Amino acid sequence: MSADGRPVFLNVLQIRMPVMAVLSVLHRISGIILLLLIPPLLYWLQLSVSSQVGFQSAFNWFNGISGQVILFLLLWVLLHHLFSGVRFLLIDIDQGVDKQSARLSAWLVLLLAPCSSLLLMWLL
Amino acid sequence: MSRKASGLKAWIIQRITSLLVAAGVLLFALKLLASPPEGVMQWRAWLSMSGITVLVLLVLFALLWHAWIGMRDVFIDYVHAQSWRLTLLSLLAVYLAACALWGLFIMLGVFVQG
Numbered sequence: 001m002s003a004d005g006r007p008v009f010l011n012v013l014q015i016r017m018p019v020m021a022v023l024s025v026l027h028r029i030s031g032i033i034l035l036l037l038i039p040p041l042l043y044w045l046q047l048s049v050s051s052q053v054g055f056q057s058a059f060n061w062f063n064g065i066s067g068q069v070i071l072f073l074l075l076w077v078l079l080h081h082l083f084s085g086v087r088f089l090l091i092d093i094d095q096g097v098d099k100q101s102a103r104l105s106a107w108l109v110l111l112l113a114p115c116s117s118l119l120l121m122w123l124l
Numbered sequence: 125m126s127r128k129a130s131g132l133k134a135w136i137i138q139r140i141t142s143l144l145v146a147a148g149v150l151l152f153a154l155k156l157l158a159s160p161p162e163g164v165m166q167w168r169a170w171l172s173m174s175g176i177t178v179l180v181l182l183v184l185f186a187l188l189w190h191a192w193i194g195m196r197d198v199f200i201d202y203v204h205a206q207s208w209r210l211t212l213l214s215l216l217a218v219y220l221a222a223c224a225l226w227g228l229f230i231m232l233g234v235f236v237q238g
Contacts, residue, residue, distance in 0.1 A: 055164035
């Protein structure tokens, strides 16, 4: 109960969230993850310019199965945040605001991110 | 801009920095796909081109500013005790400032030495 007696229900695990809501939460979570990845990114850059050994080490960082899995996850987080961000920018200029379009674009982003990650990994 | 419009200012900067970072990510991906560096000398040569050095730093600073605004929103939404919020925001500021300086020195080293 809130202070004035009105009922309060904030159990996020029980509230049914439409796909746009899930996307919004993931946008926030992916942002926080990316924030924590900035120092490793800078470390990678520093390693890549330090020497030929460092360069090779940096560009071989993601070799091997576990390296590839980690790279996939990193790309997924980045692309998810980027694509859902673009979706928000489009909504800012009134593109895809109605419920149907919003649901469609939400699903599109949700699926496009991991697919693009796989594509990028294959290309690289 | 009046004090009452500070939310609008943050909103606009968030959009602008997001576009800069998106452009940076795109550039980096295109570079790796179209002409990946074959060794550290090539890599440093590309990074030390003045346009590229400026671009990398610009994208980095845009990223850090974007992260500040985003994370500040998260703290405002979930951290209600002012003492905690102030502490977390201060730590975030130091974290981002350190990243900015670190990035600056990495790029300065590359730019000066080539």
